[in-house]
Amino acid sequence: MLIFEKSRPGRGMDLLPACDVPAVEPAEKDRRKMALHLPEISENDLSRHYTELAKKSHGVNDGFYPLGSCTMKYNPKINNDMADLPGFTEVHPLQPEHTVQGCLEVIRTAEEYLCEITRMDRMTMQPAAGSHGEFTGLLLIKAYHESRGDKNRTKIIVPDSAHGTNPASAAMAGYSVVSVPSGPDGCVDIAKLKEAAGDNIAGLMLTNPNTVGLFDKNILEITEIIHSCGGLNYYDGANLNAVMGMVRPGDMGFDVIHLNLHKTFSTPHGGGGPGSGPVGCKEFLAPFLPSVLVDGKERLSFVRPEQSIGEMKSFYGNFLVVVRALAYMLTLGRDGIREASQNAVLNANYMMHQLKGLYTMAYDEACMHEFVMSLEDLKKKTGAAATDIAKGLLDNGIHPPTMYFPLIVKEALMAEPTETESKETLDRAIEVFCKLYHEAEDDVQRLHDAPVTTPVSRLDEVGAARHPVLRYHFEA
Amino acid sequence: MKLEQGVLYTKSHEWVKEEDGAFVIGLTDYAQSELGDLVFVNLPEEGDEITVGEPFADVESVKAVSDVYAPVSGVVSEVNEELLDAPERINESPYEAWFVKVKDVSEKEELLSAKEYEAFVESEKE
Numbered sequence: 001m002l003i004f005e006k007s008r009p010g011r012g013m014d015l016l017p018a019c020d021v022p023a024v025e026p027a028e029k030d031r032r033k034m035a036l037h038l039p040e041i042s043e044n045d046l047s048r049h050y051t052e053l054a055k056k057s058h059g060v061n062d063g064f065y066p067l068g069s070c071t072m073k074y075n076p077k078i079n080n081d082m083a084d085l086p087g088f089t090e091v092h093p094l095q096p097e098h099t100v101q102g103c104l105e106v107i108r109t110a111e112e113y114l115c116e117i118t119r120m121d122r123m124t125m126q127p128a129a130g131s132h133g134e135f136t137g138l139l140l141i142k143a144y145h146e147s148r149g150d151k152n153r154t155k156i157i158v159p160d161s162a163h164g165t166n167p168a169s170a171a172m173a174g175y176s177v178v179s180v181p182s183g184p185d186g187c188v189d190i191a192k193l194k195e196a197a198g199d200n201i202a203g204l205m206l207t208n209p210n211t212v213g214l215f216d217k218n219i220l221e222i223t224e225i226i227h228s229c230g231g232l233n234y235y236d237g238a239n240l241n242a243v244m245g246m247v248r249p250g251d252m253g254f255d256v257i258h259l260n261l262h263k264t265f266s267t268p269h270g271g272g273g274p275g276s277g278p279v280g281c282k283e284f285l286a287p288f289l290p291s292v293l294v295d296g297k298e299r300l301s302f303v304r305p306e307q308s309i310g311e312m313k314s315f316y317g318n319f320l321v322v323v324r325a326l327a328y329m330l331t332l333g334r335d336g337i338r339e340a341s342q343n344a345v346l347n348a349n350y351m352m353h354q355l356k357g358l359y360t361m362a363y364d365e366a367c368m369h370e371f372v373m374s375l376e377d378l379k380k381k382t383g384a385a386a387t388d389i390a391k392g393l394l395d396n397g398i399h400p401p402t403m404y405f406p407l408i409v410k411e412a413l414m415a416e417p418t419e420t421e422s423k424e425t426l427d428r429a430i431e432v433f434c435k436l437y438h439e440a441e442d443d444v445q446r447l448h449d450a451p452v453t454t455p456v457s458r459l460d461e462v463g464a465a466r467h468p469v470l471r472y473h474f475e476a
Numbered sequence: 477m478k479l480e481q482g483v484l485y486t487k488s489h490e491w492v493k494e495e496d497g498a499f500v501i502g503l504t505d506y507a508q509s510e511l512g513d514l515v516f517v518n519l520p521e522e523g524d525e526i527t528v529g530e531p532f533a534d535v536e537s538v539k540a541v542s543d544v545y546a547p548v549s550g551v552v553s554e555v556n557e558e559l560l561d562a563p564e565r566i567n568e569s570p571y572e573a574w575f576v577k578v579k580d581v582s583e584k585e586e587l588l589s590a591k592e593y594e595a596f597v598e599s600e601k602e
Contacts, residue, residue, distance in 0.1 A: 407540055
């Protein structure tokens with residue numbers, strides 16, 4: 001039931017204090033013709049309404065959430081405690097710099113640590129999400145080429161296993177996309193990459209480890225091929241959780257990078273975030289970074305790089321998310337950061353190893369932080385598709401892995417357990433996966449009917465996409 | 477897998493038929509069954525130039541968005557706008573649900589007969 005349906009005229013509560021300044025009536029032409037449909041509801045009912053909604057959802061606090069490429073790790077509560085400190089919350093973005101030195105120090109320190117982890121030289125906290133970071137990074141690449149009078153570079157190379165946002169961001173930035181196929185080993189096809197490289201290439205976008213959970217062993221050759229044709233290398237940080245403290249994108253030959261603080265650095269994904277997608281770059285790209293960066297030694301101040309591409313978001317990005325990420329890094333420390341990645345990789349390999357007796361792995365070799373199963377065989381044999389196993393998991397209190405991605409694997413399920421799950425949680429999930437496999441063989445109809453224990457049963461995805469209901473109609 | 481006699485096929489699963497001096501292009505039955513229920517189609521406009529081997533349209537299922545590749549180079553002379561409102565036609569009758577008609581064809585890729593296409597699909601399945 002929607003909150004509007006619970007509304008009763010005259011019921012309600014005062015959230016705002018009485019107005020203590022003279023009221024101003026807007027001009028007739030600016031006035032609303034109809035009252036706003038604001039729900040009128042008591043505090044008690046409001047509280048129950050949101051608790052009910054929370055019970056209907058599944059988050060990291062409810063259970064296992066192995067959504068591949070999303071790094072749904074536990075978000076330590078101490079991060080929130082830090083972000084709740086009044087020194088961070090009771091400030092105004094336009095306050096004089098000398099009164100918010102602590103906030104500036106947070107931004108500066110987070111930048112320093114993240115640059116150390118990725119081996120970049122400077123980083124902006126402005127972008128609000130990963131794709132926003134991609135767009136920002138591509139604008140840096142564009143600004144660089146244009147500053148050199150190099151106007152013929154109109155194409156960005158993206159491998160066919162890339163996240164869908166990569167080609168989309170490239171198109172947004174005005175580039176056309178050249179797709180390079182993956183070889184049978186899941187890695188970039190070097191011969192095809194060499195064919196695509198040329199003086200019309202602005203750059204390459206890549207994740208490493210890639211979307212099938214494998215570390216591309218040819219990475220140095222790949223970035224060199226792009227550099228030698230005059231292009232730049234962009235690192236999509238979606239999968240950084242596999243390699244923190246082990247290898248650094250800057251050492252692999254990347255020039256620009258975005259991070260997803262809401263993945264790798266344990267800030268919340270829930271309710272749309274807010275996310276944070278800092279963009280880092282090597283020194284030669286730093287003059288183009290969006291404003292504002294923090295500089296200074298004793299006294300910190302905001303500076304605008306000389307050839308800045310401009311603002312990517314108002315003020316300083318999602319600042320309180322950066323506070324959470326910094327709290328996470330300080331909690332873990334240098335060794336803890338490395339250990340987090342090691343355990344993420346260990347957990348993924350443990351799960352993959354335990355499952356590969358039954359399930360077919362798309363690439364049967366040691367993986368990084370995630371692995372991809374192909375359920376094509378199971379579908380042929382029993383009729384149970386990846387989506388049926390996914391729905392069956394819901395009935396067992398487990399959020400399904402990413403489905404039907406990457407596109408190069410048929411009937412794909414892509415699982416990323418993350419480092420924050422215990423062996424017991426993994427063992428239980430493995431047990432459920434195996435149980436569902438046998439259910440597919442014995443009673444596939446049960447899987448087609450799943451889920452039956454969730455607040456809503458199987459949704460008509462096709463009907464929803466073909467005839468979407470996009471708005472609520474109020475009674476007149 | 478249903479095959480239609482009198483049309484030619486591509487390895488990227490489009491069908492082509494010559495009709496009144498134009499090339500009619502659509503998606504094969506195998507393609508629609510692999511994609512699943514289609515919910516959205518993006519078509520070019522009349523007068524657009526399409527290039528052999530390059531995407532000229534895309535189709536969206538609940539799972540993913542996929543490109544549709546041009547088997548010929550030429551100019552789009554007619555667009556089946558009915559598909560925009562009813563993408564399910566492609567699932568229901570793939571060989572009637574044509575996407576575009578193309579004229580002034582300057583180039584075309586090597587097309588397969590029904591028999592060759594069937595063999596190709598079988599070999600891909602393995």
